[in-house]
Amino acid sequence: MKQGRRMLSMLGFVPAILTMNSDLALGQRHLYEARTISNGSIARSAASYDTTTSRMRDKLLLYDVKYYGLDLDISTAATAFGGNTTMRASVGATPIDTLVIALINTVDGATMITDSVIVDGVRRSFVHQNNLIQIPMNPPIPGGSSFTSRVFYHGDDANAGVGLVRGSKYGMTFMYVYIWPLYASYLFPCKDMLEDWADSVDIAITTEPANKVVATGALIRTIPTGAGRIRWEFASHWSLPPTDISFVVGPYAEYRTACYLPAVGDSMVVRGFLFPTSPMLNKQIAVIEKSKEYLAYFTSLFGVIPFWRNEHHFVTTDWTGGAMYVLGLSLFSELRFDTAVVDRGSFQVYFVPHEMSHAWFGSTVGPLTECDLALAEGFATYAEQIAMEHFLDQSAARNNLALTMNFVMSLPGGSVYIPPADRYNESRILDDRLTYSKGAMILHLLRFELGSDSLFFLHMKEYLAEFAGRAITGEIFKDFLQRQTGRDFNTFFAQWYYGEGYPTFSIRWAWAPGKVKIVSTQSPSMPSVTPFFQTSLEFKLKYAGGDTTVRVFQSSLTDTFRIATTSHVDSIVVDPNSWLLCKVNSVTYDPKLIPDDDVQQIPSSLEFALEQNYPNPFNPKTVVTYQVPTVSKTRIAIYDLLGREVAVLVDGQKGPGSYEVTFDATGLASGVYLYRLTAGSPSTGSGPRAKSSGFVQTRKMVITK
Numbered sequence: 001m002k003q004g005r006r007m008l009s010m011l012g013f014v015p016a017i018l019t020m021n022s023d024l025a026l027g028q029r030h031l032y033e034a035r036t037i038s039n040g041s042i043a044r045s046a047a048s049y050d051t052t053t054s055r056m057r058d059k060l061l062l063y064d065v066k067y068y069g070l071d072l073d074i075s076t077a078a079t080a081f082g083g084n085t086t087m088r089a090s091v092g093a094t095p096i097d098t099l100v101i102a103l104i105n106t107v108d109g110a111t112m113i114t115d116s117v118i119v120d121g122v123r124r125s126f127v128h129q130n131n132l133i134q135i136p137m138n139p140p141i142p143g144g145s146s147f148t149s150r151v152f153y154h155g156d157d158a159n160a161g162v163g164l165v166r167g168s169k170y171g172m173t174f175m176y177v178y179i180w181p182l183y184a185s186y187l188f189p190c191k192d193m194l195e196d197w198a199d200s201v202d203i204a205i206t207t208e209p210a211n212k213v214v215a216t217g218a219l220i221r222t223i224p225t226g227a228g229r230i231r232w233e234f235a236s237h238w239s240l241p242p243t244d245i246s247f248v249v250g251p252y253a254e255y256r257t258a259c260y261l262p263a264v265g266d267s268m269v270v271r272g273f274l275f276p277t278s279p280m281l282n283k284q285i286a287v288i289e290k291s292k293e294y295l296a297y298f299t300s301l302f303g304v305i306p307f308w309r310n311e312h313h314f315v316t317t318d319w320t321g322g323a324m325y326v327l328g329l330s331l332f333s334e335l336r337f338d339t340a341v342v343d344r345g346s347f348q349v350y351f352v353p354h355e356m357s358h359a360w361f362g363s364t365v366g367p368l369t370e371c372d373l374a375l376a377e378g379f380a381t382y383a384e385q386i387a388m389e390h391f392l393d394q395s396a397a398r399n400n401l402a403l404t405m406n407f408v409m410s411l412p413g414g415s416v417y418i419p420p421a422d423r424y425n426e427s428r429i430l431d432d433r434l435t436y437s438k439g440a441m442i443l444h445l446l447r448f449e450l451g452s453d454s455l456f457f458l459h460m461k462e463y464l465a466e467f468a469g470r471a472i473t474g475e476i477f478k479d480f481l482q483r484q485t486g487r488d489f490n491t492f493f494a495q496w497y498y499g500e501g502y503p504t505f506s507i508r509w510a511w512a513p514g515k516v517k518i519v520s521t522q523s524p525s526m527p528s529v530t531p532f533f534q535t536s537l538e539f540k541l542k543y544a545g546g547d548t549t550v551r552v553f554q555s556s557l558t559d560t561f562r563i564a565t566t567s568h569v570d571s572i573v574v575d576p577n578s579w580l581l582c583k584v585n586s587v588t589y590d591p592k593l594i595p596d597d598d599v600q601q602i603p604s605s606l607e608f609a610l611e612q613n614y615p616n617p618f619n620p621k622t623v624v625t626y627q628v629p630t631v632s633k634t635r636i637a638i639y640d641l642l643g644r645e646v647a648v649l650v651d652g653q654k655g656p657g658s659y660e661v662t663f664d665a666t667g668l669a670s671g672v673y674l675y676r677l678t679a680g681s682p683s684t685g686s687g688p689r690a691k692s693s694g695f696v697q698t699r700k701m702v703i704t705k
């Protein structure tokens, strides 16, 4: 069985074999990020069948981990290792009568043995069973207090393929940690839950002098021990879940460089730990140099990585494919350590930017539970797309987008959100199609709905700044977007994040002098779950000598749009810029549509709109976005609460389109102000409550000084 699982993960990287197994052909992830094994029988899911064990596991929830300290002795000559782990935690309201810490017993051929347990300096008796260390506390640890535990243990993960794994390549033997996303308790005693981020971590590894060690955090010092070994000490002061703790031990060749970050006025160190005799060594050094461009570009878009002092590490492994990242440390198969886009069966992967972007999506802000893993994996997958748009030519980026969308739509259903019942099901949580690819489409669709790249990247940057160091959910991301934009994203999340499937459009259209009429009908792929997709939608109207792209909003299964145009439209293209996750079934010219039309009243697809200013509150500048459907006299003015006009932002004729105007409130006092768009027919009266027969919309803005 173990053998079989290992084989599966290795075969997964061979494209020729992908087509032989439909499961793998659909990209069931073994190949993407991790080379893993997955048997669904990890300690936790096995435990969940046993109510006594799951009650005992619930005791993990009684405390909140603040700190882990790992102090391990590791040799590349043997897979067995040992040492101790310190855990500092604060206790919730409930006193702890039995302190429970997760550590596997014997699972998947891995064995961990607990030697002794010390709680707050006192040696304690314990029972180590059902993958939990259970320590009776009499008297109980009081609610609201804190405790420090230290567990001495030893073990061997030799046959598990997770935990502390030994690899070998070019005659060199090395040890590396592979515990993401579910296997922390195969390595060390901990609260093995993604949702509990420790505030800081120290790692000390003692090993043979020939080895180098790279670990989570920054290297503090190396100390020779009396026994002819070297102790390497690392510290990380950035919060992280237990599965982000990592280290690699081996006689690696080190390549060191630095990437200057103008925003901090200092450089982030980028280091490679490479096989000294690899024939690809020069290429790998080139990849590391290139990675600095990704780092700089992502920093410009998403802000400085808050833990930039931790350094960024690239480590090569003996994997036949795949790569993975945990805080500051990325492991790569040599074949995947490449600046190029790599074909992966039905889609493509841009591995280095993907892993690098996890510094933001995963380690700066991470998913609270496995259910929202797309916040890390989907967003990192979209970072690949963003990097392609910048570093590769546009046709490569478009091609990747099309492949990703086709892959998502290769099956009718499946949600980005992982139902709680599946949260320990590794093949589901790491599903390439749903968590990675459809998760990436969440950001793509959001970018479309926001209608502006500058707004999209600004919101992403602010999202990362606001939640830095925290684990959050898709719900929290949604609430953030609603707060920042003043818009309702409930429907968006209901259909794209929690919902399933995608719409297929059937379009009928006709042209008559002065107008185009389009009837758009949707058929959803999973109508029982998501009966309808409420969405923005673009049409490109093509005519002799040019084209115009218009944007409409489809709010029912069949919607009719009338678009004023002075050109003779020859053909139309649905979603010309590939913004929507959708298919187009047919685009049919149907002249019968026009006689039904009311020729006298042809509203444009564009509507008048005044958006919430951004940022808000602000000081001193903010941006107001508005939309005008037809040539109109347009005015935007700002009023205080007494109705006095204090500024005029826009006053004049505007053609159809979407506009931004910056308002500088220098000279105005703090407080609430109103801003009002009047357009179309001239208004009567003045002030924020004036009447108009055209379009009028008023919104609030807040100046804080």
Ligand SMILES: [Zn+2]
Binding pocket: 033, 354, 355, 358, 376, 377, 380
């Ligand atoms: Zn990833």
